[in-house]
Amino acid sequence: xxxxxxxxxxxxVNYPAGSKVGFVPTMGYLHEGHLSLVDAAVKSSDxxxxxIFVNPAQFAPSExxxxxxxxxxxxxxxxxxxxxxxxxxxxxxxxxxxGYKTWVEVEGISHILCxxxxxxxxxxxxxxxxxLLNIVRPQSMYMGEKDFQQLTVLQRMTxxxxxxxxxxxxxxxxxxxxxxxxxxxxxxxxxxxEQATCLYKALTNSQKLVAAGELAAEKIIAAAExxxxxSLVKVDYIKIVDGRDLSEVQDIDEHSRMLIAAWVGKPRxxxxxxxxx
Amino acid sequence: xxxxxxxxxxxxVNYPAGSKVGFVPTMGYLHEGHLSLVDAAVKSSDxxxxxIFVNPAQFAPSExxxxxxxxxxxxxxxxxxxxxxxxxxxxxxxxxxxGYKTWVEVEGISHILCxxxxxxxxxxxxxxxxxLLNIVRPQSMYMGEKDFQQLTVLQRMTxxxxxxxxxxxxxxxxxxxxxxxxxxxxxxxxxxxEQATCLYKALTNSQKLVAAGELAAEKIIAAAExxxxxSLVKVDYIKIVDGRDLSEVQDIDEHSRMLIAAWVGKPRxxxxxxxxx
Numbered sequence: 001x002x003x004x005x006x007x008x009x010x011x012x013v014n015y016p017a018g019s020k021v022g023f024v025p026t027m028g029y030l031h032e033g034h035l036s037l038v039d040a041a042v043k044s045s046d047x048x049x050x051x052i053f054v055n056p057a058q059f060a061p062s063e064x065x066x067x068x069x070x071x072x073x074x075x076x077x078x079x080x081x082x083x084x085x086x087x088x089x090x091x092x093x094x095x096x097x098x099g100y101k102t103w104v105e106v107e108g109i110s111h112i113l114c115x116x117x118x119x120x121x122x123x124x125x126x127x128x129x130x131x132l133l134n135i136v137r138p139q140s141m142y143m144g145e146k147d148f149q150q151l152t153v154l155q156r157m158t159x160x161x162x163x164x165x166x167x168x169x170x171x172x173x174x175x176x177x178x179x180x181x182x183x184x185x186x187x188x189x190x191x192x193x194e195q196a197t198c199l200y201k202a203l204t205n206s207q208k209l210v211a212a213g214e215l216a217a218e219k220i221i222a223a224a225e226x227x228x229x230x231s232l233v234k235v236d237y238i239k240i241v242d243g244r245d246l247s248e249v250q251d252i253d254e255h256s257r258m259l260i261a262a263w264v265g266k267p268r269x270x271x272x273x274x275x276x277x
Numbered sequence: 278x279x280x281x282x283x284x285x286x287x288x289x290v291n292y293p294a295g296s297k298v299g300f301v302p303t304m305g306y307l308h309e310g311h312l313s314l315v316d317a318a319v320k321s322s323d324x325x326x327x328x329i330f331v332n333p334a335q336f337a338p339s340e341x342x343x344x345x346x347x348x349x350x351x352x353x354x355x356x357x358x359x360x361x362x363x364x365x366x367x368x369x370x371x372x373x374x375x376g377y378k379t380w381v382e383v384e385g386i387s388h389i390l391c392x393x394x395x396x397x398x399x400x401x402x403x404x405x406x407x408x409l410l411n412i413v414r415p416q417s418m419y420m421g422e423k424d425f426q427q428l429t430v431l432q433r434m435t436x437x438x439x440x441x442x443x444x445x446x447x448x449x450x451x452x453x454x455x456x457x458x459x460x461x462x463x464x465x466x467x468x469x470x471e472q473a474t475c476l477y478k479a480l481t482n483s484q485k486l487v488a489a490g491e492l493a494a495e496k497i498i499a500a501a502e503x504x505x506x507x508s509l510v511k512v513d514y515i516k517i518v519d520g521r522d523l524s525e526v527q528d529i530d531e532h533s534r535m536l537i538a539a540w541v542g543k544p545r546x547x548x549x550x551x552x553x554x
Contacts, residue, residue, distance in 0.1 A: 007439060017294060093334045093371070099522070102403075102437035126379075160379035162284060162411045176445040 001080050003087045007095075010049075010088045010135050019046040021140035023091050025147070028052040028079050029069040033173040037142040038082045040170050049136050050079055050275070051088040057096065058124030061082040070181055090185060095131060103127050106153045106160070113149050114261055114270065117139070117236055129154055139194050140166040144173075146180050148259060148272045152246055172271070174200065184267040190253060192265040195232045199260050201226040203273040206258050208264055210275045215252040228262060236261035236268065240275065278357050280364045280442040284372075285385055285414050287326075287365045296323040300415035302531045305329040307355050310450040310458040317447050324415050328365040334373065335401030346460055353510040361533050365413060372408065380404050383430045383437070390426050391538055391547065394513055400431050406431055410442055417443040422458050423448075425536060425549045429523055449548070451477065458524060461544040469542040472509045476537050479515070480506040480550040483535050485550045487522070492529045497552070505539060513538035513545065520551065 004010045015021055022045030024037045041048045052075055060067035072089070079087055103123055109115075110122035133141065141158075143151050148169075155167045161227040173181045178200030179193075188196055202224035209220050217240040224238050242249050252275055260274040281287045292298055299322030300360065301314045303415035307506050308518050323527030329352055337429045356364055361451070378398055386392075387399035398508045418435075420428050425446075450458045458469075465473055479501035494517040519526050520534040529552055536549040 011439070011441060018445045038546050072496070099433075100437055101384045101386065102382060104379060104438075109378065109381060131437075131439050134441070156376075157379050160377055160408075161381075161409050164288060164411065228309060 001084055001087060002090060003076070004092075005089050007090055007135055009131075010086070010090075011212065012113055012139070013086060014169075015047060015137070020140070021045060021049060021134070021136070021138040023136050023141045024048070024050045025132050025141065025143070026050060026075075027054045027183070028050055028075050029070065029071055029183045029186075030075045030182060031173075031181045033144050033146065034076060035082060036078065036173050037144060037170050038084060040168065041140070041200055045140065047136060048083070049086040049088060049135065050084050051090075051127070051132055053088075053090055053095065053132075054091050055124060055128040057128055058121050060118060060120060063118075064184075069186055088132075089249060095128065099163045104130050104157065104161075106156050109149070109153055109156065112246060113165070113184045113237060113239060113241075113259060116151070117261070117268075122150070124237060125150055126153060126157050130157065130161070130163075131164060131275075133158070142168050144171075144191050145169045145272070146172045146182065146270065148243070148257065149246060152243075172255045172273075177206060180269070181269045182269065184269065187265070187267040189265060192232055192267075195230055195263045198228045198230060198267060199262060199269060199271040203271060205257055206240075208277055209255075209275060210252050217248075217250050217252060217256070219257070224260070228260075232265055234263040236263065243274065278353075278361055278364060280353070280366060282366050282368075284367055284412055287363070287367075290294070290363060292324060292414070298324045298326060298345045298415050299321060300410070300418045301325070302418065302420070303327060303352075303546055304345065304407050304460070305346060305352050305459045306348055306452075306463075307352045308458045308460065310423065311419050312355060312359060313450050314421060314447050315361060317445065318417070318419045319360050320418065324362045326365060326414065326415060327361050328367075328413065330365075330367055330369075330372065330403040330405070330408055330409075332372075332401060333369050334360040334405060337395060339399060340395075341461075346463055350511075365409075372405065372509070379405050380483055381434065384434065385431050386426070386430055387550040390516060390518075390536060391513060391522060392426070392539070394545075397425070401477075402427055402435050403430060407434065407438070407440075409534070412436070415442060417444050422446045422549070423449045423450075423459070423547065424502055424521070424527055425534065426523060428519075438526075446476045449550075455481070455548070457548045459546060460516050461546065464542070464544040466542060468507055469544075472507055473511060473541045473546060475505045475507060476546060476548040480535055481535060484550060484552055487529050487533075493532070494525075494527050494529060497529070497535070501535065501537070507541055509515040513540065517552065536541060 022041030105123045254276045256275045261270045299318030379404045382400045428446045531553045533552045538547045
C-alpha cells in the first residue's frame with residue numbers, strides 16, 4: 001500500500017492501461033461503514049484508492065472542524081488489511097492554497113434538507129470531490145447511502161459535468177441496535193447513545209406503516225415525529241422525498257425515502273431509509 | 278477530419294496512448310484569431326480538437342445569443358484546411374439537459390471588469406469549459422489573449438480544480454488598422470467600424486506614454502479616455518491591472534496591462550495590451 005501525501009505524487013501515479021480504478025473518499029476515523037465501501041471497491045476494481053481528508057470547506061465556522069476525530073495510524077492499519085493500493089492524504093493548504101477561488105455548486109438540491117441548516121456544506125463537498133476526482137482519476141467512486149443527499153448531489157454533479165465516473169451508493173451499516181455508523185457517534189454521551197436509536201426506530205416504523213397500507217406522507221411523518229419526541233433529541237427535519245431528485249412527495253411510491261436529521265445532545269445525526277423495502 | 282455531434286461520440290474517441298491532444302474551444306464563425314489558435318495547437322500537439330458551441334449559459338437574456346453569427350459549413354471548410362483531427366459540435370440540449378443544476382464559479386475575478394456588466398457571464402464560461410475539458414480530455418487548451426479576463430479566470434479554474442490541463446494564451450490578431458479581430462465586428466455599421474479603432478489607439482498611446490516614462494496609472498487612463506471620447510463610443514471601463522490576478526494597479530510595472538471595454542454603436546468590444554511591450 002502506497003501512501004501519497006501530496007497532489008503531484010497522486011497525479012503522477014501511472015495506472016496500468018485498462019485497469020479499473022475504484023475510489024473511496026473519506027474524512028478518516030474509519031468505521032465499518034467506510035470499510036464496507038472499501039470492500040465494495042476492492043471487489044469491483046483492479047486498483048483501489050482511498051483518500052483521507054477532513055475538508056475544511058464543508059464545515060461552517062460554528063461546526064466541529066477542529067474537534068472532528070482523527071486517527072491516521074489506525075486508519076492506515078485498517079486499510080492495509082483490506083488490500084487498498086493507494087492512500088491519498090493531502091493537506092488543507094495544498095488543496096486550498098492562497099488565492100484559491102473556484103467553487104462548484106449543484107443548485108437547488110444543495111439548499112434543501114441538510115442544506116437549510118448547512119447552507120455552504122454541499123458547495124464544499126461538491127468542490128472537494130470534484131478536485132479529488134480530477135487528482136485520483138477513478139472509473140468508480142463508492143459512497144454510503146447514509147449521506148443520501150450528498151450521494152444525490154454528487155451523482156447530479158458528475159452527470160452534469162460529464163465526468164464519466166460512476167458514483168456507486170452502498171447500503172448503510174448499522175450498530176446492533178440499528179444506529180447508523182458515524183464518526184460523530186463518538187460524541188454521544190450517557191443516555192444520548194441509547195436515545196439516538198430513535199431515528200432508526202422512526203424509519204423502521206414508517207416502513208411498517210407503509211407495508212400496512214398507509215401511503216399518506218403527512219401521516220407517516222407525524223407518526224415518526226411522535227417516536228422521536230424526547231428531551232435529548234431536537235429534530236432538524238423529517239421528510240419523505242423521491243430518492244431520485246429529493247423532491248418532497250405527498251403519496252408514497254416505490255421511489256419514496258424518508259430522511260431524518262436531528263441533534264442528539266451536541267452531535268447532529270442523519271439517517272434515511274427507503275419506505276418500500 | 279471527424280465531426281462529432283454528440284457527447285458520447287466525443288467521449289468514445291480513443292486517443293492513441295501517449296499522444297498529446299490540443300484543444301481549441303470556439304463559438305464558431307471563425308476568423309483569423311481563432312485560426313491562429315488552431316495553428317498554435319497543430320504546431321504543438323499530436324491531435325487537435327476544435328469545439329464549436331454557442332454557449333447559451335454565457336449570454337444574459339438581454340444579450341445577443343439569437344443573433345450571434347453562425348456558419349458551420351464555412352467553419353468546417355476552414356478547419357479542414359488546417360489539419361484539425363476532430364470537430365466537436367454538440368447541441369445546447371445535450372450540454373444542458375432538463376434537470377441540469379451544476380455551475381462552477383471562480384469567485385472575485387469573475388465579478389470585476391466585464392463581470393460588472395455581465396454578472397453571470399464567467400460562470401457560464403467556466404462551466405462550459407469545464408464540461409468541454411472533461412469531454413475532450415486534452416493536455417493543452419489554446420485561448421486568445423483578447424478575452425484576457427476569460428483567460429485569467431480559466432487559468433485560475435484549471436489550477437484550482439487540479440485539471441492538469443495547460444491553458445495557453447495566444448496573441449491578439451488584429452485587422453490592418455489595429456482593430457482586434459472579433460465575430461462581433463460584423464455588427465459595426467458605417468462610421469462605427471472606423472471609430473472602433475479608438476480602442477487600439479488608446480492602448481498603443483498608453484504603451485507610448487509608459488515608454489516615455491509615465492508610470493502613474495491614473496494619468497495614463499485619463500489620456501486613454503480622451504482618445505476614446507466620441508459620440509459613437511460609450512466606454513464601459515478602462516483599467517490598468519496586474520495581468521497575473523487582474524488586481525488594479527497604481528504604478529506601472531512589467532506585469533501591468535490595460536483592459537478596455539466599450540460599446541461602439543450596438544456591439545460591445547473589448548481589447549487589451551501589455552503596457553511594457
